[in-house]
Amino acid sequence: MKDIHHVEQPPSGQAPAPLRGIATMRPTHVNPVTLKRVAAIAGARGLAASVEQTVRGVTSDSRSVVPGDLYIALPGAHVHGHQFGAAAATAGAVAILTDDAGAQALAKHVDLPVLSCPDPRGVAGEIAALVYGTAANTGLGGVELFAVTGTNGKTTTTYFLNSLLRALGNSTGLIGTIEILAGDEPIPSKLTTPESTDVHALLAVMAERGLDAASMEVSSHALAFGRVDGVVFDVAGFTNLTQDHLDLHGDMEAYFATKAELFTPAHSRAAVVTIDDLWGREMAAKATIPVSTLLTAEKGAMGSPGATPEFSGADWKVRGTRRQGIGSAFELHGRGMVLRVQTGLPGGFNVSNAALALAMVADALLDNTPTLDDAQVAARLQDALDRDDPFTVDVPGRMQLVGTAPVAVVDFAHNPDALERALDAVRSPVEGSRVIVVFGATGERDQSKRPIMGAIAALHADVVLVTDDDPHDEDPAAIRAGVLAGALEARERNGLSTVIEESTSRAKAIGRAVELAGAADTILVAGRGHEIFQEVRGVNISLDDRVELRAALAHHGFPVTNAGTIRS
Numbered sequence: 279m280k281d282i283h284h285v286e287q288p289p290s291g292q293a294p295a296p297l298r299g300i301a302t303m304r305p306t307h308v309n310p311v312t313l314k315r316v317a318a319i320a321g322a323r324g325l326a327a328s329v330e331q332t333v334r335g336v337t338s339d340s341r342s343v344v345p346g347d348l349y350i351a352l353p354g355a356h357v358h359g360h361q362f363g364a365a366a367a368t369a370g371a372v373a374i375l376t377d378d379a380g381a382q383a384l385a386k387h388v389d390l391p392v393l394s395c396p397d398p399r400g401v402a403g404e405i406a407a408l409v410y411g412t413a414a415n416t417g418l419g420g421v422e423l424f425a426v427t428g429t430n431g432k433t434t435t436t437y438f439l440n441s442l443l444r445a446l447g448n449s450t451g452l453i454g455t456i457e458i459l460a461g462d463e464p465i466p467s468k469l470t471t472p473e474s475t476d477v478h479a480l481l482a483v484m485a486e487r488g489l490d491a492a493s494m495e496v497s498s499h500a501l502a503f504g505r506v507d508g509v510v511f512d513v514a515g516f517t518n519l520t521q522d523h524l525d526l527h528g529d530m531e532a533y534f535a536t537k538a539e540l541f542t543p544a545h546s547r548a549a550v551v552t553i554d555d556l557w558g559r560e561m562a563a564k565a566t567i568p569v570s571t572l573l574t575a576e577k578g579a580m581g582s583p584g585a586t587p588e589f590s591g592a593d594w595k596v597r598g599t600r601r602q603g604i605g606s607a608f609e610l611h612g613r614g615m616v617l618r619v620q621t622g623l624p625g626g627f628n629v630s631n632a633a634l635a636l637a638m639v640a641d642a643l644l645d646n647t648p649t650l651d652d653a654q655v656a657a658r659l660q661d662a663l664d665r666d667d668p669f670t671v672d673v674p675g676r677m678q679l680v681g682t683a684p685v686a687v688v689d690f691a692h693n694p695d696a697l698e699r700a701l702d703a704v705r706s707p708v709e710g711s712r713v714i715v716v717f718g719a720t721g722e723r724d725q726s727k728r729p730i731m732g733a734i735a736a737l738h739a740d741v742v743l744v745t746d747d748d749p750h751d752e753d754p755a756a757i758r759a760g761v762l763a764g765a766l767e768a769r770e771r772n773g774l775s776t777v778i779e780e781s782t783s784r785a786k787a788i789g790r791a792v793e794l795a796g797a798a799d800t801i802l803v804a805g806r807g808h809e810i811f812q813e814v815r816g817v818n819i820s821l822d823d824r825v826e827l828r829a830a831l832a833h834h835g836f837p838v839t840n841a842g843t844i845r846s
């Protein structure tokens with residue numbers, strides 16, 4: 279996910295705004311825990327022996343405090359949470375757990391028990407699990423938990439998991455970049471993986487609501503910052519590892535090591551690891567839990583580099599991949615079964631995502647359902663695949679199909695690798711058809727990627743419409759100039775006839791793409807996916823690529839798909 283830029287911070291000591299979003303997700307039933315127990319878990323000092331207080335909730339965000347909570351005041355990159363101690367008290371916190379610096383600051387102005395320990399973040403998950411009854415050994419009331427990690431594909435794979443689990447008759451929950459589903463109303467997400475105190479509250483809500491299964495994205499930030507501490511997943515999945523987030527991890531080895539924490543008994547009972555890349559193979563080799571391997575890269579299939587012979591022994595293998603409409607059909611072979619699968623989402627990478635979701639659910643059924651034999655598991659899965667087509671699902675802003683003739687797709691690709699994959703994925707086999715791409719680059723981020731993305735667009739599309747993404751505080755014209763320079767240079771160098779235009783308005787660029795398109799062409803609007811605001815100099819301007827694209831298509835009399843189901 280793209281970085282989040284603005285953290286709202288009400289003035290210290292003032293009552294926070296009413297709860298919204300994730301903060302409203304608290305279970306009705308909790309296990310009140312004494313502060314003495316909290317102190318013992320945290321190894322904390324500072325609690326008077328006479329204090330008999332209990333806590334009935336836990337949060338590390340003062341804006342989420344409800345009466346009876348323990349507020350965990352954490353040191354952050356911007357500010358120390360102790361600054362919000364008074365606000366937490368006003369909202370009804372009954373105690374604060376913090377570090378020594380926080381305790382010293384709070385002693386002066388907050389009239390609550392303050393406990394101090396060296397690493398409050400490190401114990402937050404365990405304390406929340408105790409209060410919300412979600413400790414791994416308590417069984418989560420039958421909610422089967424699936425986790426997905428990897429650089430790309432987490433969001434799509436969790437939506438595929440969710441859809442397949444529903445097709446199998448389960449009531450399901452989901453936690454990820456776009457939204458949180460734990461009941462009737464979707465809640466927009468702020469982080470890919472929420473803070474640990476929120477994760478445990480959400481899992482408790484899911485258990486209380488009688489959900490059967492939940493799928494969750496686990497980012498490397500989540501593992502590095504203890505956001506899934508105290509959570510043990512039934513099956514964890516690994517998609518791939520490519521360069522990203524090195525600002526946090528330093529190098530690829532450290533990034534890998536952080537991801538690898540998910541594949542240990544502290545976090546997962548079993549795993550399916552995609553071994554198409556070297557990092558996947560290393561992950562499968564280093565995991566300290568039972569692992570099924572998955573090979574999705576067939577030699578010559580959908581532009582994949584091909585499988586190496588030594589890994590032909592994977593537990594699950596994709597075979598017979600072929601294009602079907604704008605999506606793909608394939609077979610998944612493994613553990614004595616052959617499943618016929620299709621996905622309506624374009625791109626070889628969505629074959630990998632679908633295969634991973636299917637292998638994870640198949641492993642869970644084979645290993646955790648003693649009442650079903652292997653043939654019955656295969657029959658149930660095939661029936662769900664045939665009846666509900668679970669991998670043809672709207673994943674908000676991920677290869678989301680908005681029109682069919684021309685094919686019109688909105689995708690989140692916002693870096694060079696993803697843009698190239700997305701452009702190749704949408705190219706139609708129909709001779710003479712063109713790819714028209716609308717995109718820009720984000721401001722205040724890696725400037726070197728701008729000409730690279732421009733060049734990729736010039737090389738892989740027929741019409742390139744360069745416009746704005748989220749400029750943030752940077753001059754949008756300068757960002758566009760960087761992208762255009764790369765596009766023009768690549769066109770010149772390669773003697774191409776790519777049409778390249780600039781537009782100062784993203785909505786107008788989308789309109790222009792539709793104006794230029796014929797029914798056999800493809801339009802790709804890349805970079806912003808599910809986002810509904812464009813941030814320009816600190817102001818959020820309403821802009822949803824799917825809405826603009828749909829309106830432009832309809833205006834020109836082109837068919838639109840799933841018009842009623844586009845979600846943000």
Ligand SMILES: CC(=O)N[C@H]1[C@@H](OP(=O)(O)OP(=O)(O)OC[C@H]2O[C@@H](n3ccc(=O)[nH]c3=O)[C@H](O)[C@@H]2O)O[C@H](CO)[C@@H](O)[C@@H]1O[C@H](C)C(=O)N[C@@H](C)C(=O)N[C@H](CCC(=O)O)C(=O)O
Binds near residue numbers: 473
């Ligand atoms: C680097 C990082 O992960 N930072 C997260 C961290 O911020 P921080 O430590 O700087 O916190 P801070 O703003 O200094 O505040 C300090 C403390 O005061 C608290 N606070 C703050 C304000 C207030 O009014 N009341 C209050 O209690 C905060 O909750 C926090 O505990 O804690 C904040 C509160 O939870 C997060 O919002 C923030 O995410 C930032 C915004 C972010 O962009 N994170 C990204 C990098 C991230 O985590 N991304 C991954 C996905 C990556 C991928 O694509 O794979 C994710 O899982 O989302």
Ligand SMILES: Nc1ncnc2c1ncn2[C@@H]1O[C@H](COP(=O)(O)OP(=O)(O)OP(=O)(O)O)[C@@H](O)[C@H]1O
Binds near residue numbers: 429470631677
């Ligand atoms: N398995 C995959 N391998 C490579 N690229 C992928 C894969 N799946 C999706 N993509 C591309 O990456 C983009 C982001 O996909 P998705 O949101 O599913 O991944 P993610 O890991 O959740 O990333 P983010 O945290 O940035 O949302 C998609 O829009 C698509 O262009």
